[in-house]
Amino acid sequence: MGDSLEILKQLPENSVDMVFADPPYGLAKKRGLGWKYSKHITLHEAWDIFTRDEFFKFNLEWISESMRVLRQGGSIWVCGSFHNIYQIGFILQHLDAKINNSIVWFKPNAQPNITRRMFTESTEHLIWAVKNHSKTKWTFNYDAMRALNDGKQMRNMWEIPLTPKSEKWAGEHPTQKPFELLKRIILASTNEGDTVLDPFLGSGTTSVVAEYYGRNSIGIEKNSEYLPIIRKRMSVNQAKIDRGESEVVYMYPE
Ligand SMILES: C[S@@+](CC[C@H](N)C(=O)[O-])C[C@H]1O[C@@H](n2cnc3c(N)ncnc32)[C@H](O)[C@@H]1O
Structure with missing residues (x-):
């Protein structure tokens, strides 16, 4: 529990095999009047509000520290929307990471656009990049990905529905990602x-x-308000692991 800008600095360099980051997207300020009428939104998304300069500085800082902690040849995955993903890509390239793929996550059940003044956003974007690829090979579990895709090569367009209610049993988090999304990433790169x-x-x-x-x-x-959710999910998960269950699709309470 703490601020990653502080905690990342305490982790040794080259010490982890993969980084997955789903950082603040810098979206919340776009809600404008919504805050005035909804305490809920202000309260829950305060972590997503930055000025333009603060946002760049924040992204540069956490990505630089994450790259330092990542081992040579390790993978960094970052999830975002059009609001932040181009800046993230620019910073990764600036730090000499090799971008292997950008993945389009298509959400077939995304919410409709109520303004009717633009296309309905129904995707998020993931960048997969590697540190110092020329010195050490990166991990890509090609066969595992093919097996998850009915024996065919997996493409960079992933159709995965929004996080189902059945995975949100442990409490409310506004941007909880689906188990399936992380399953692909972790099985591919570690x-x-x-x-x-x-x-x-x-x-x-x-x-x-x-x-x-x-x-x-x-x-x-x-x-800290998310800590009880993390704890509950981790302990049910551990119980499943202890029972040797071979596949989890959705996380239900016991
Ligand atoms: C987009 S959400 C991540 C959601 C997560 N992938 C999941 O599946 O639940 C971003 C999270 O980062 C946290 N956060 C924002 N700034 C942070 C910081 N400087 N250090 C640590 N956590 C931070 C927020 O509280 C929020 O829970």
């Missing part, structure tokens, strides 16, 4: 026993999936 770092753990999805598939995880989250 092996059993590897360590995955998430600087913006939220409701704990990265650690739940990593530990479910026999990886170690380090998660940082600064908002």
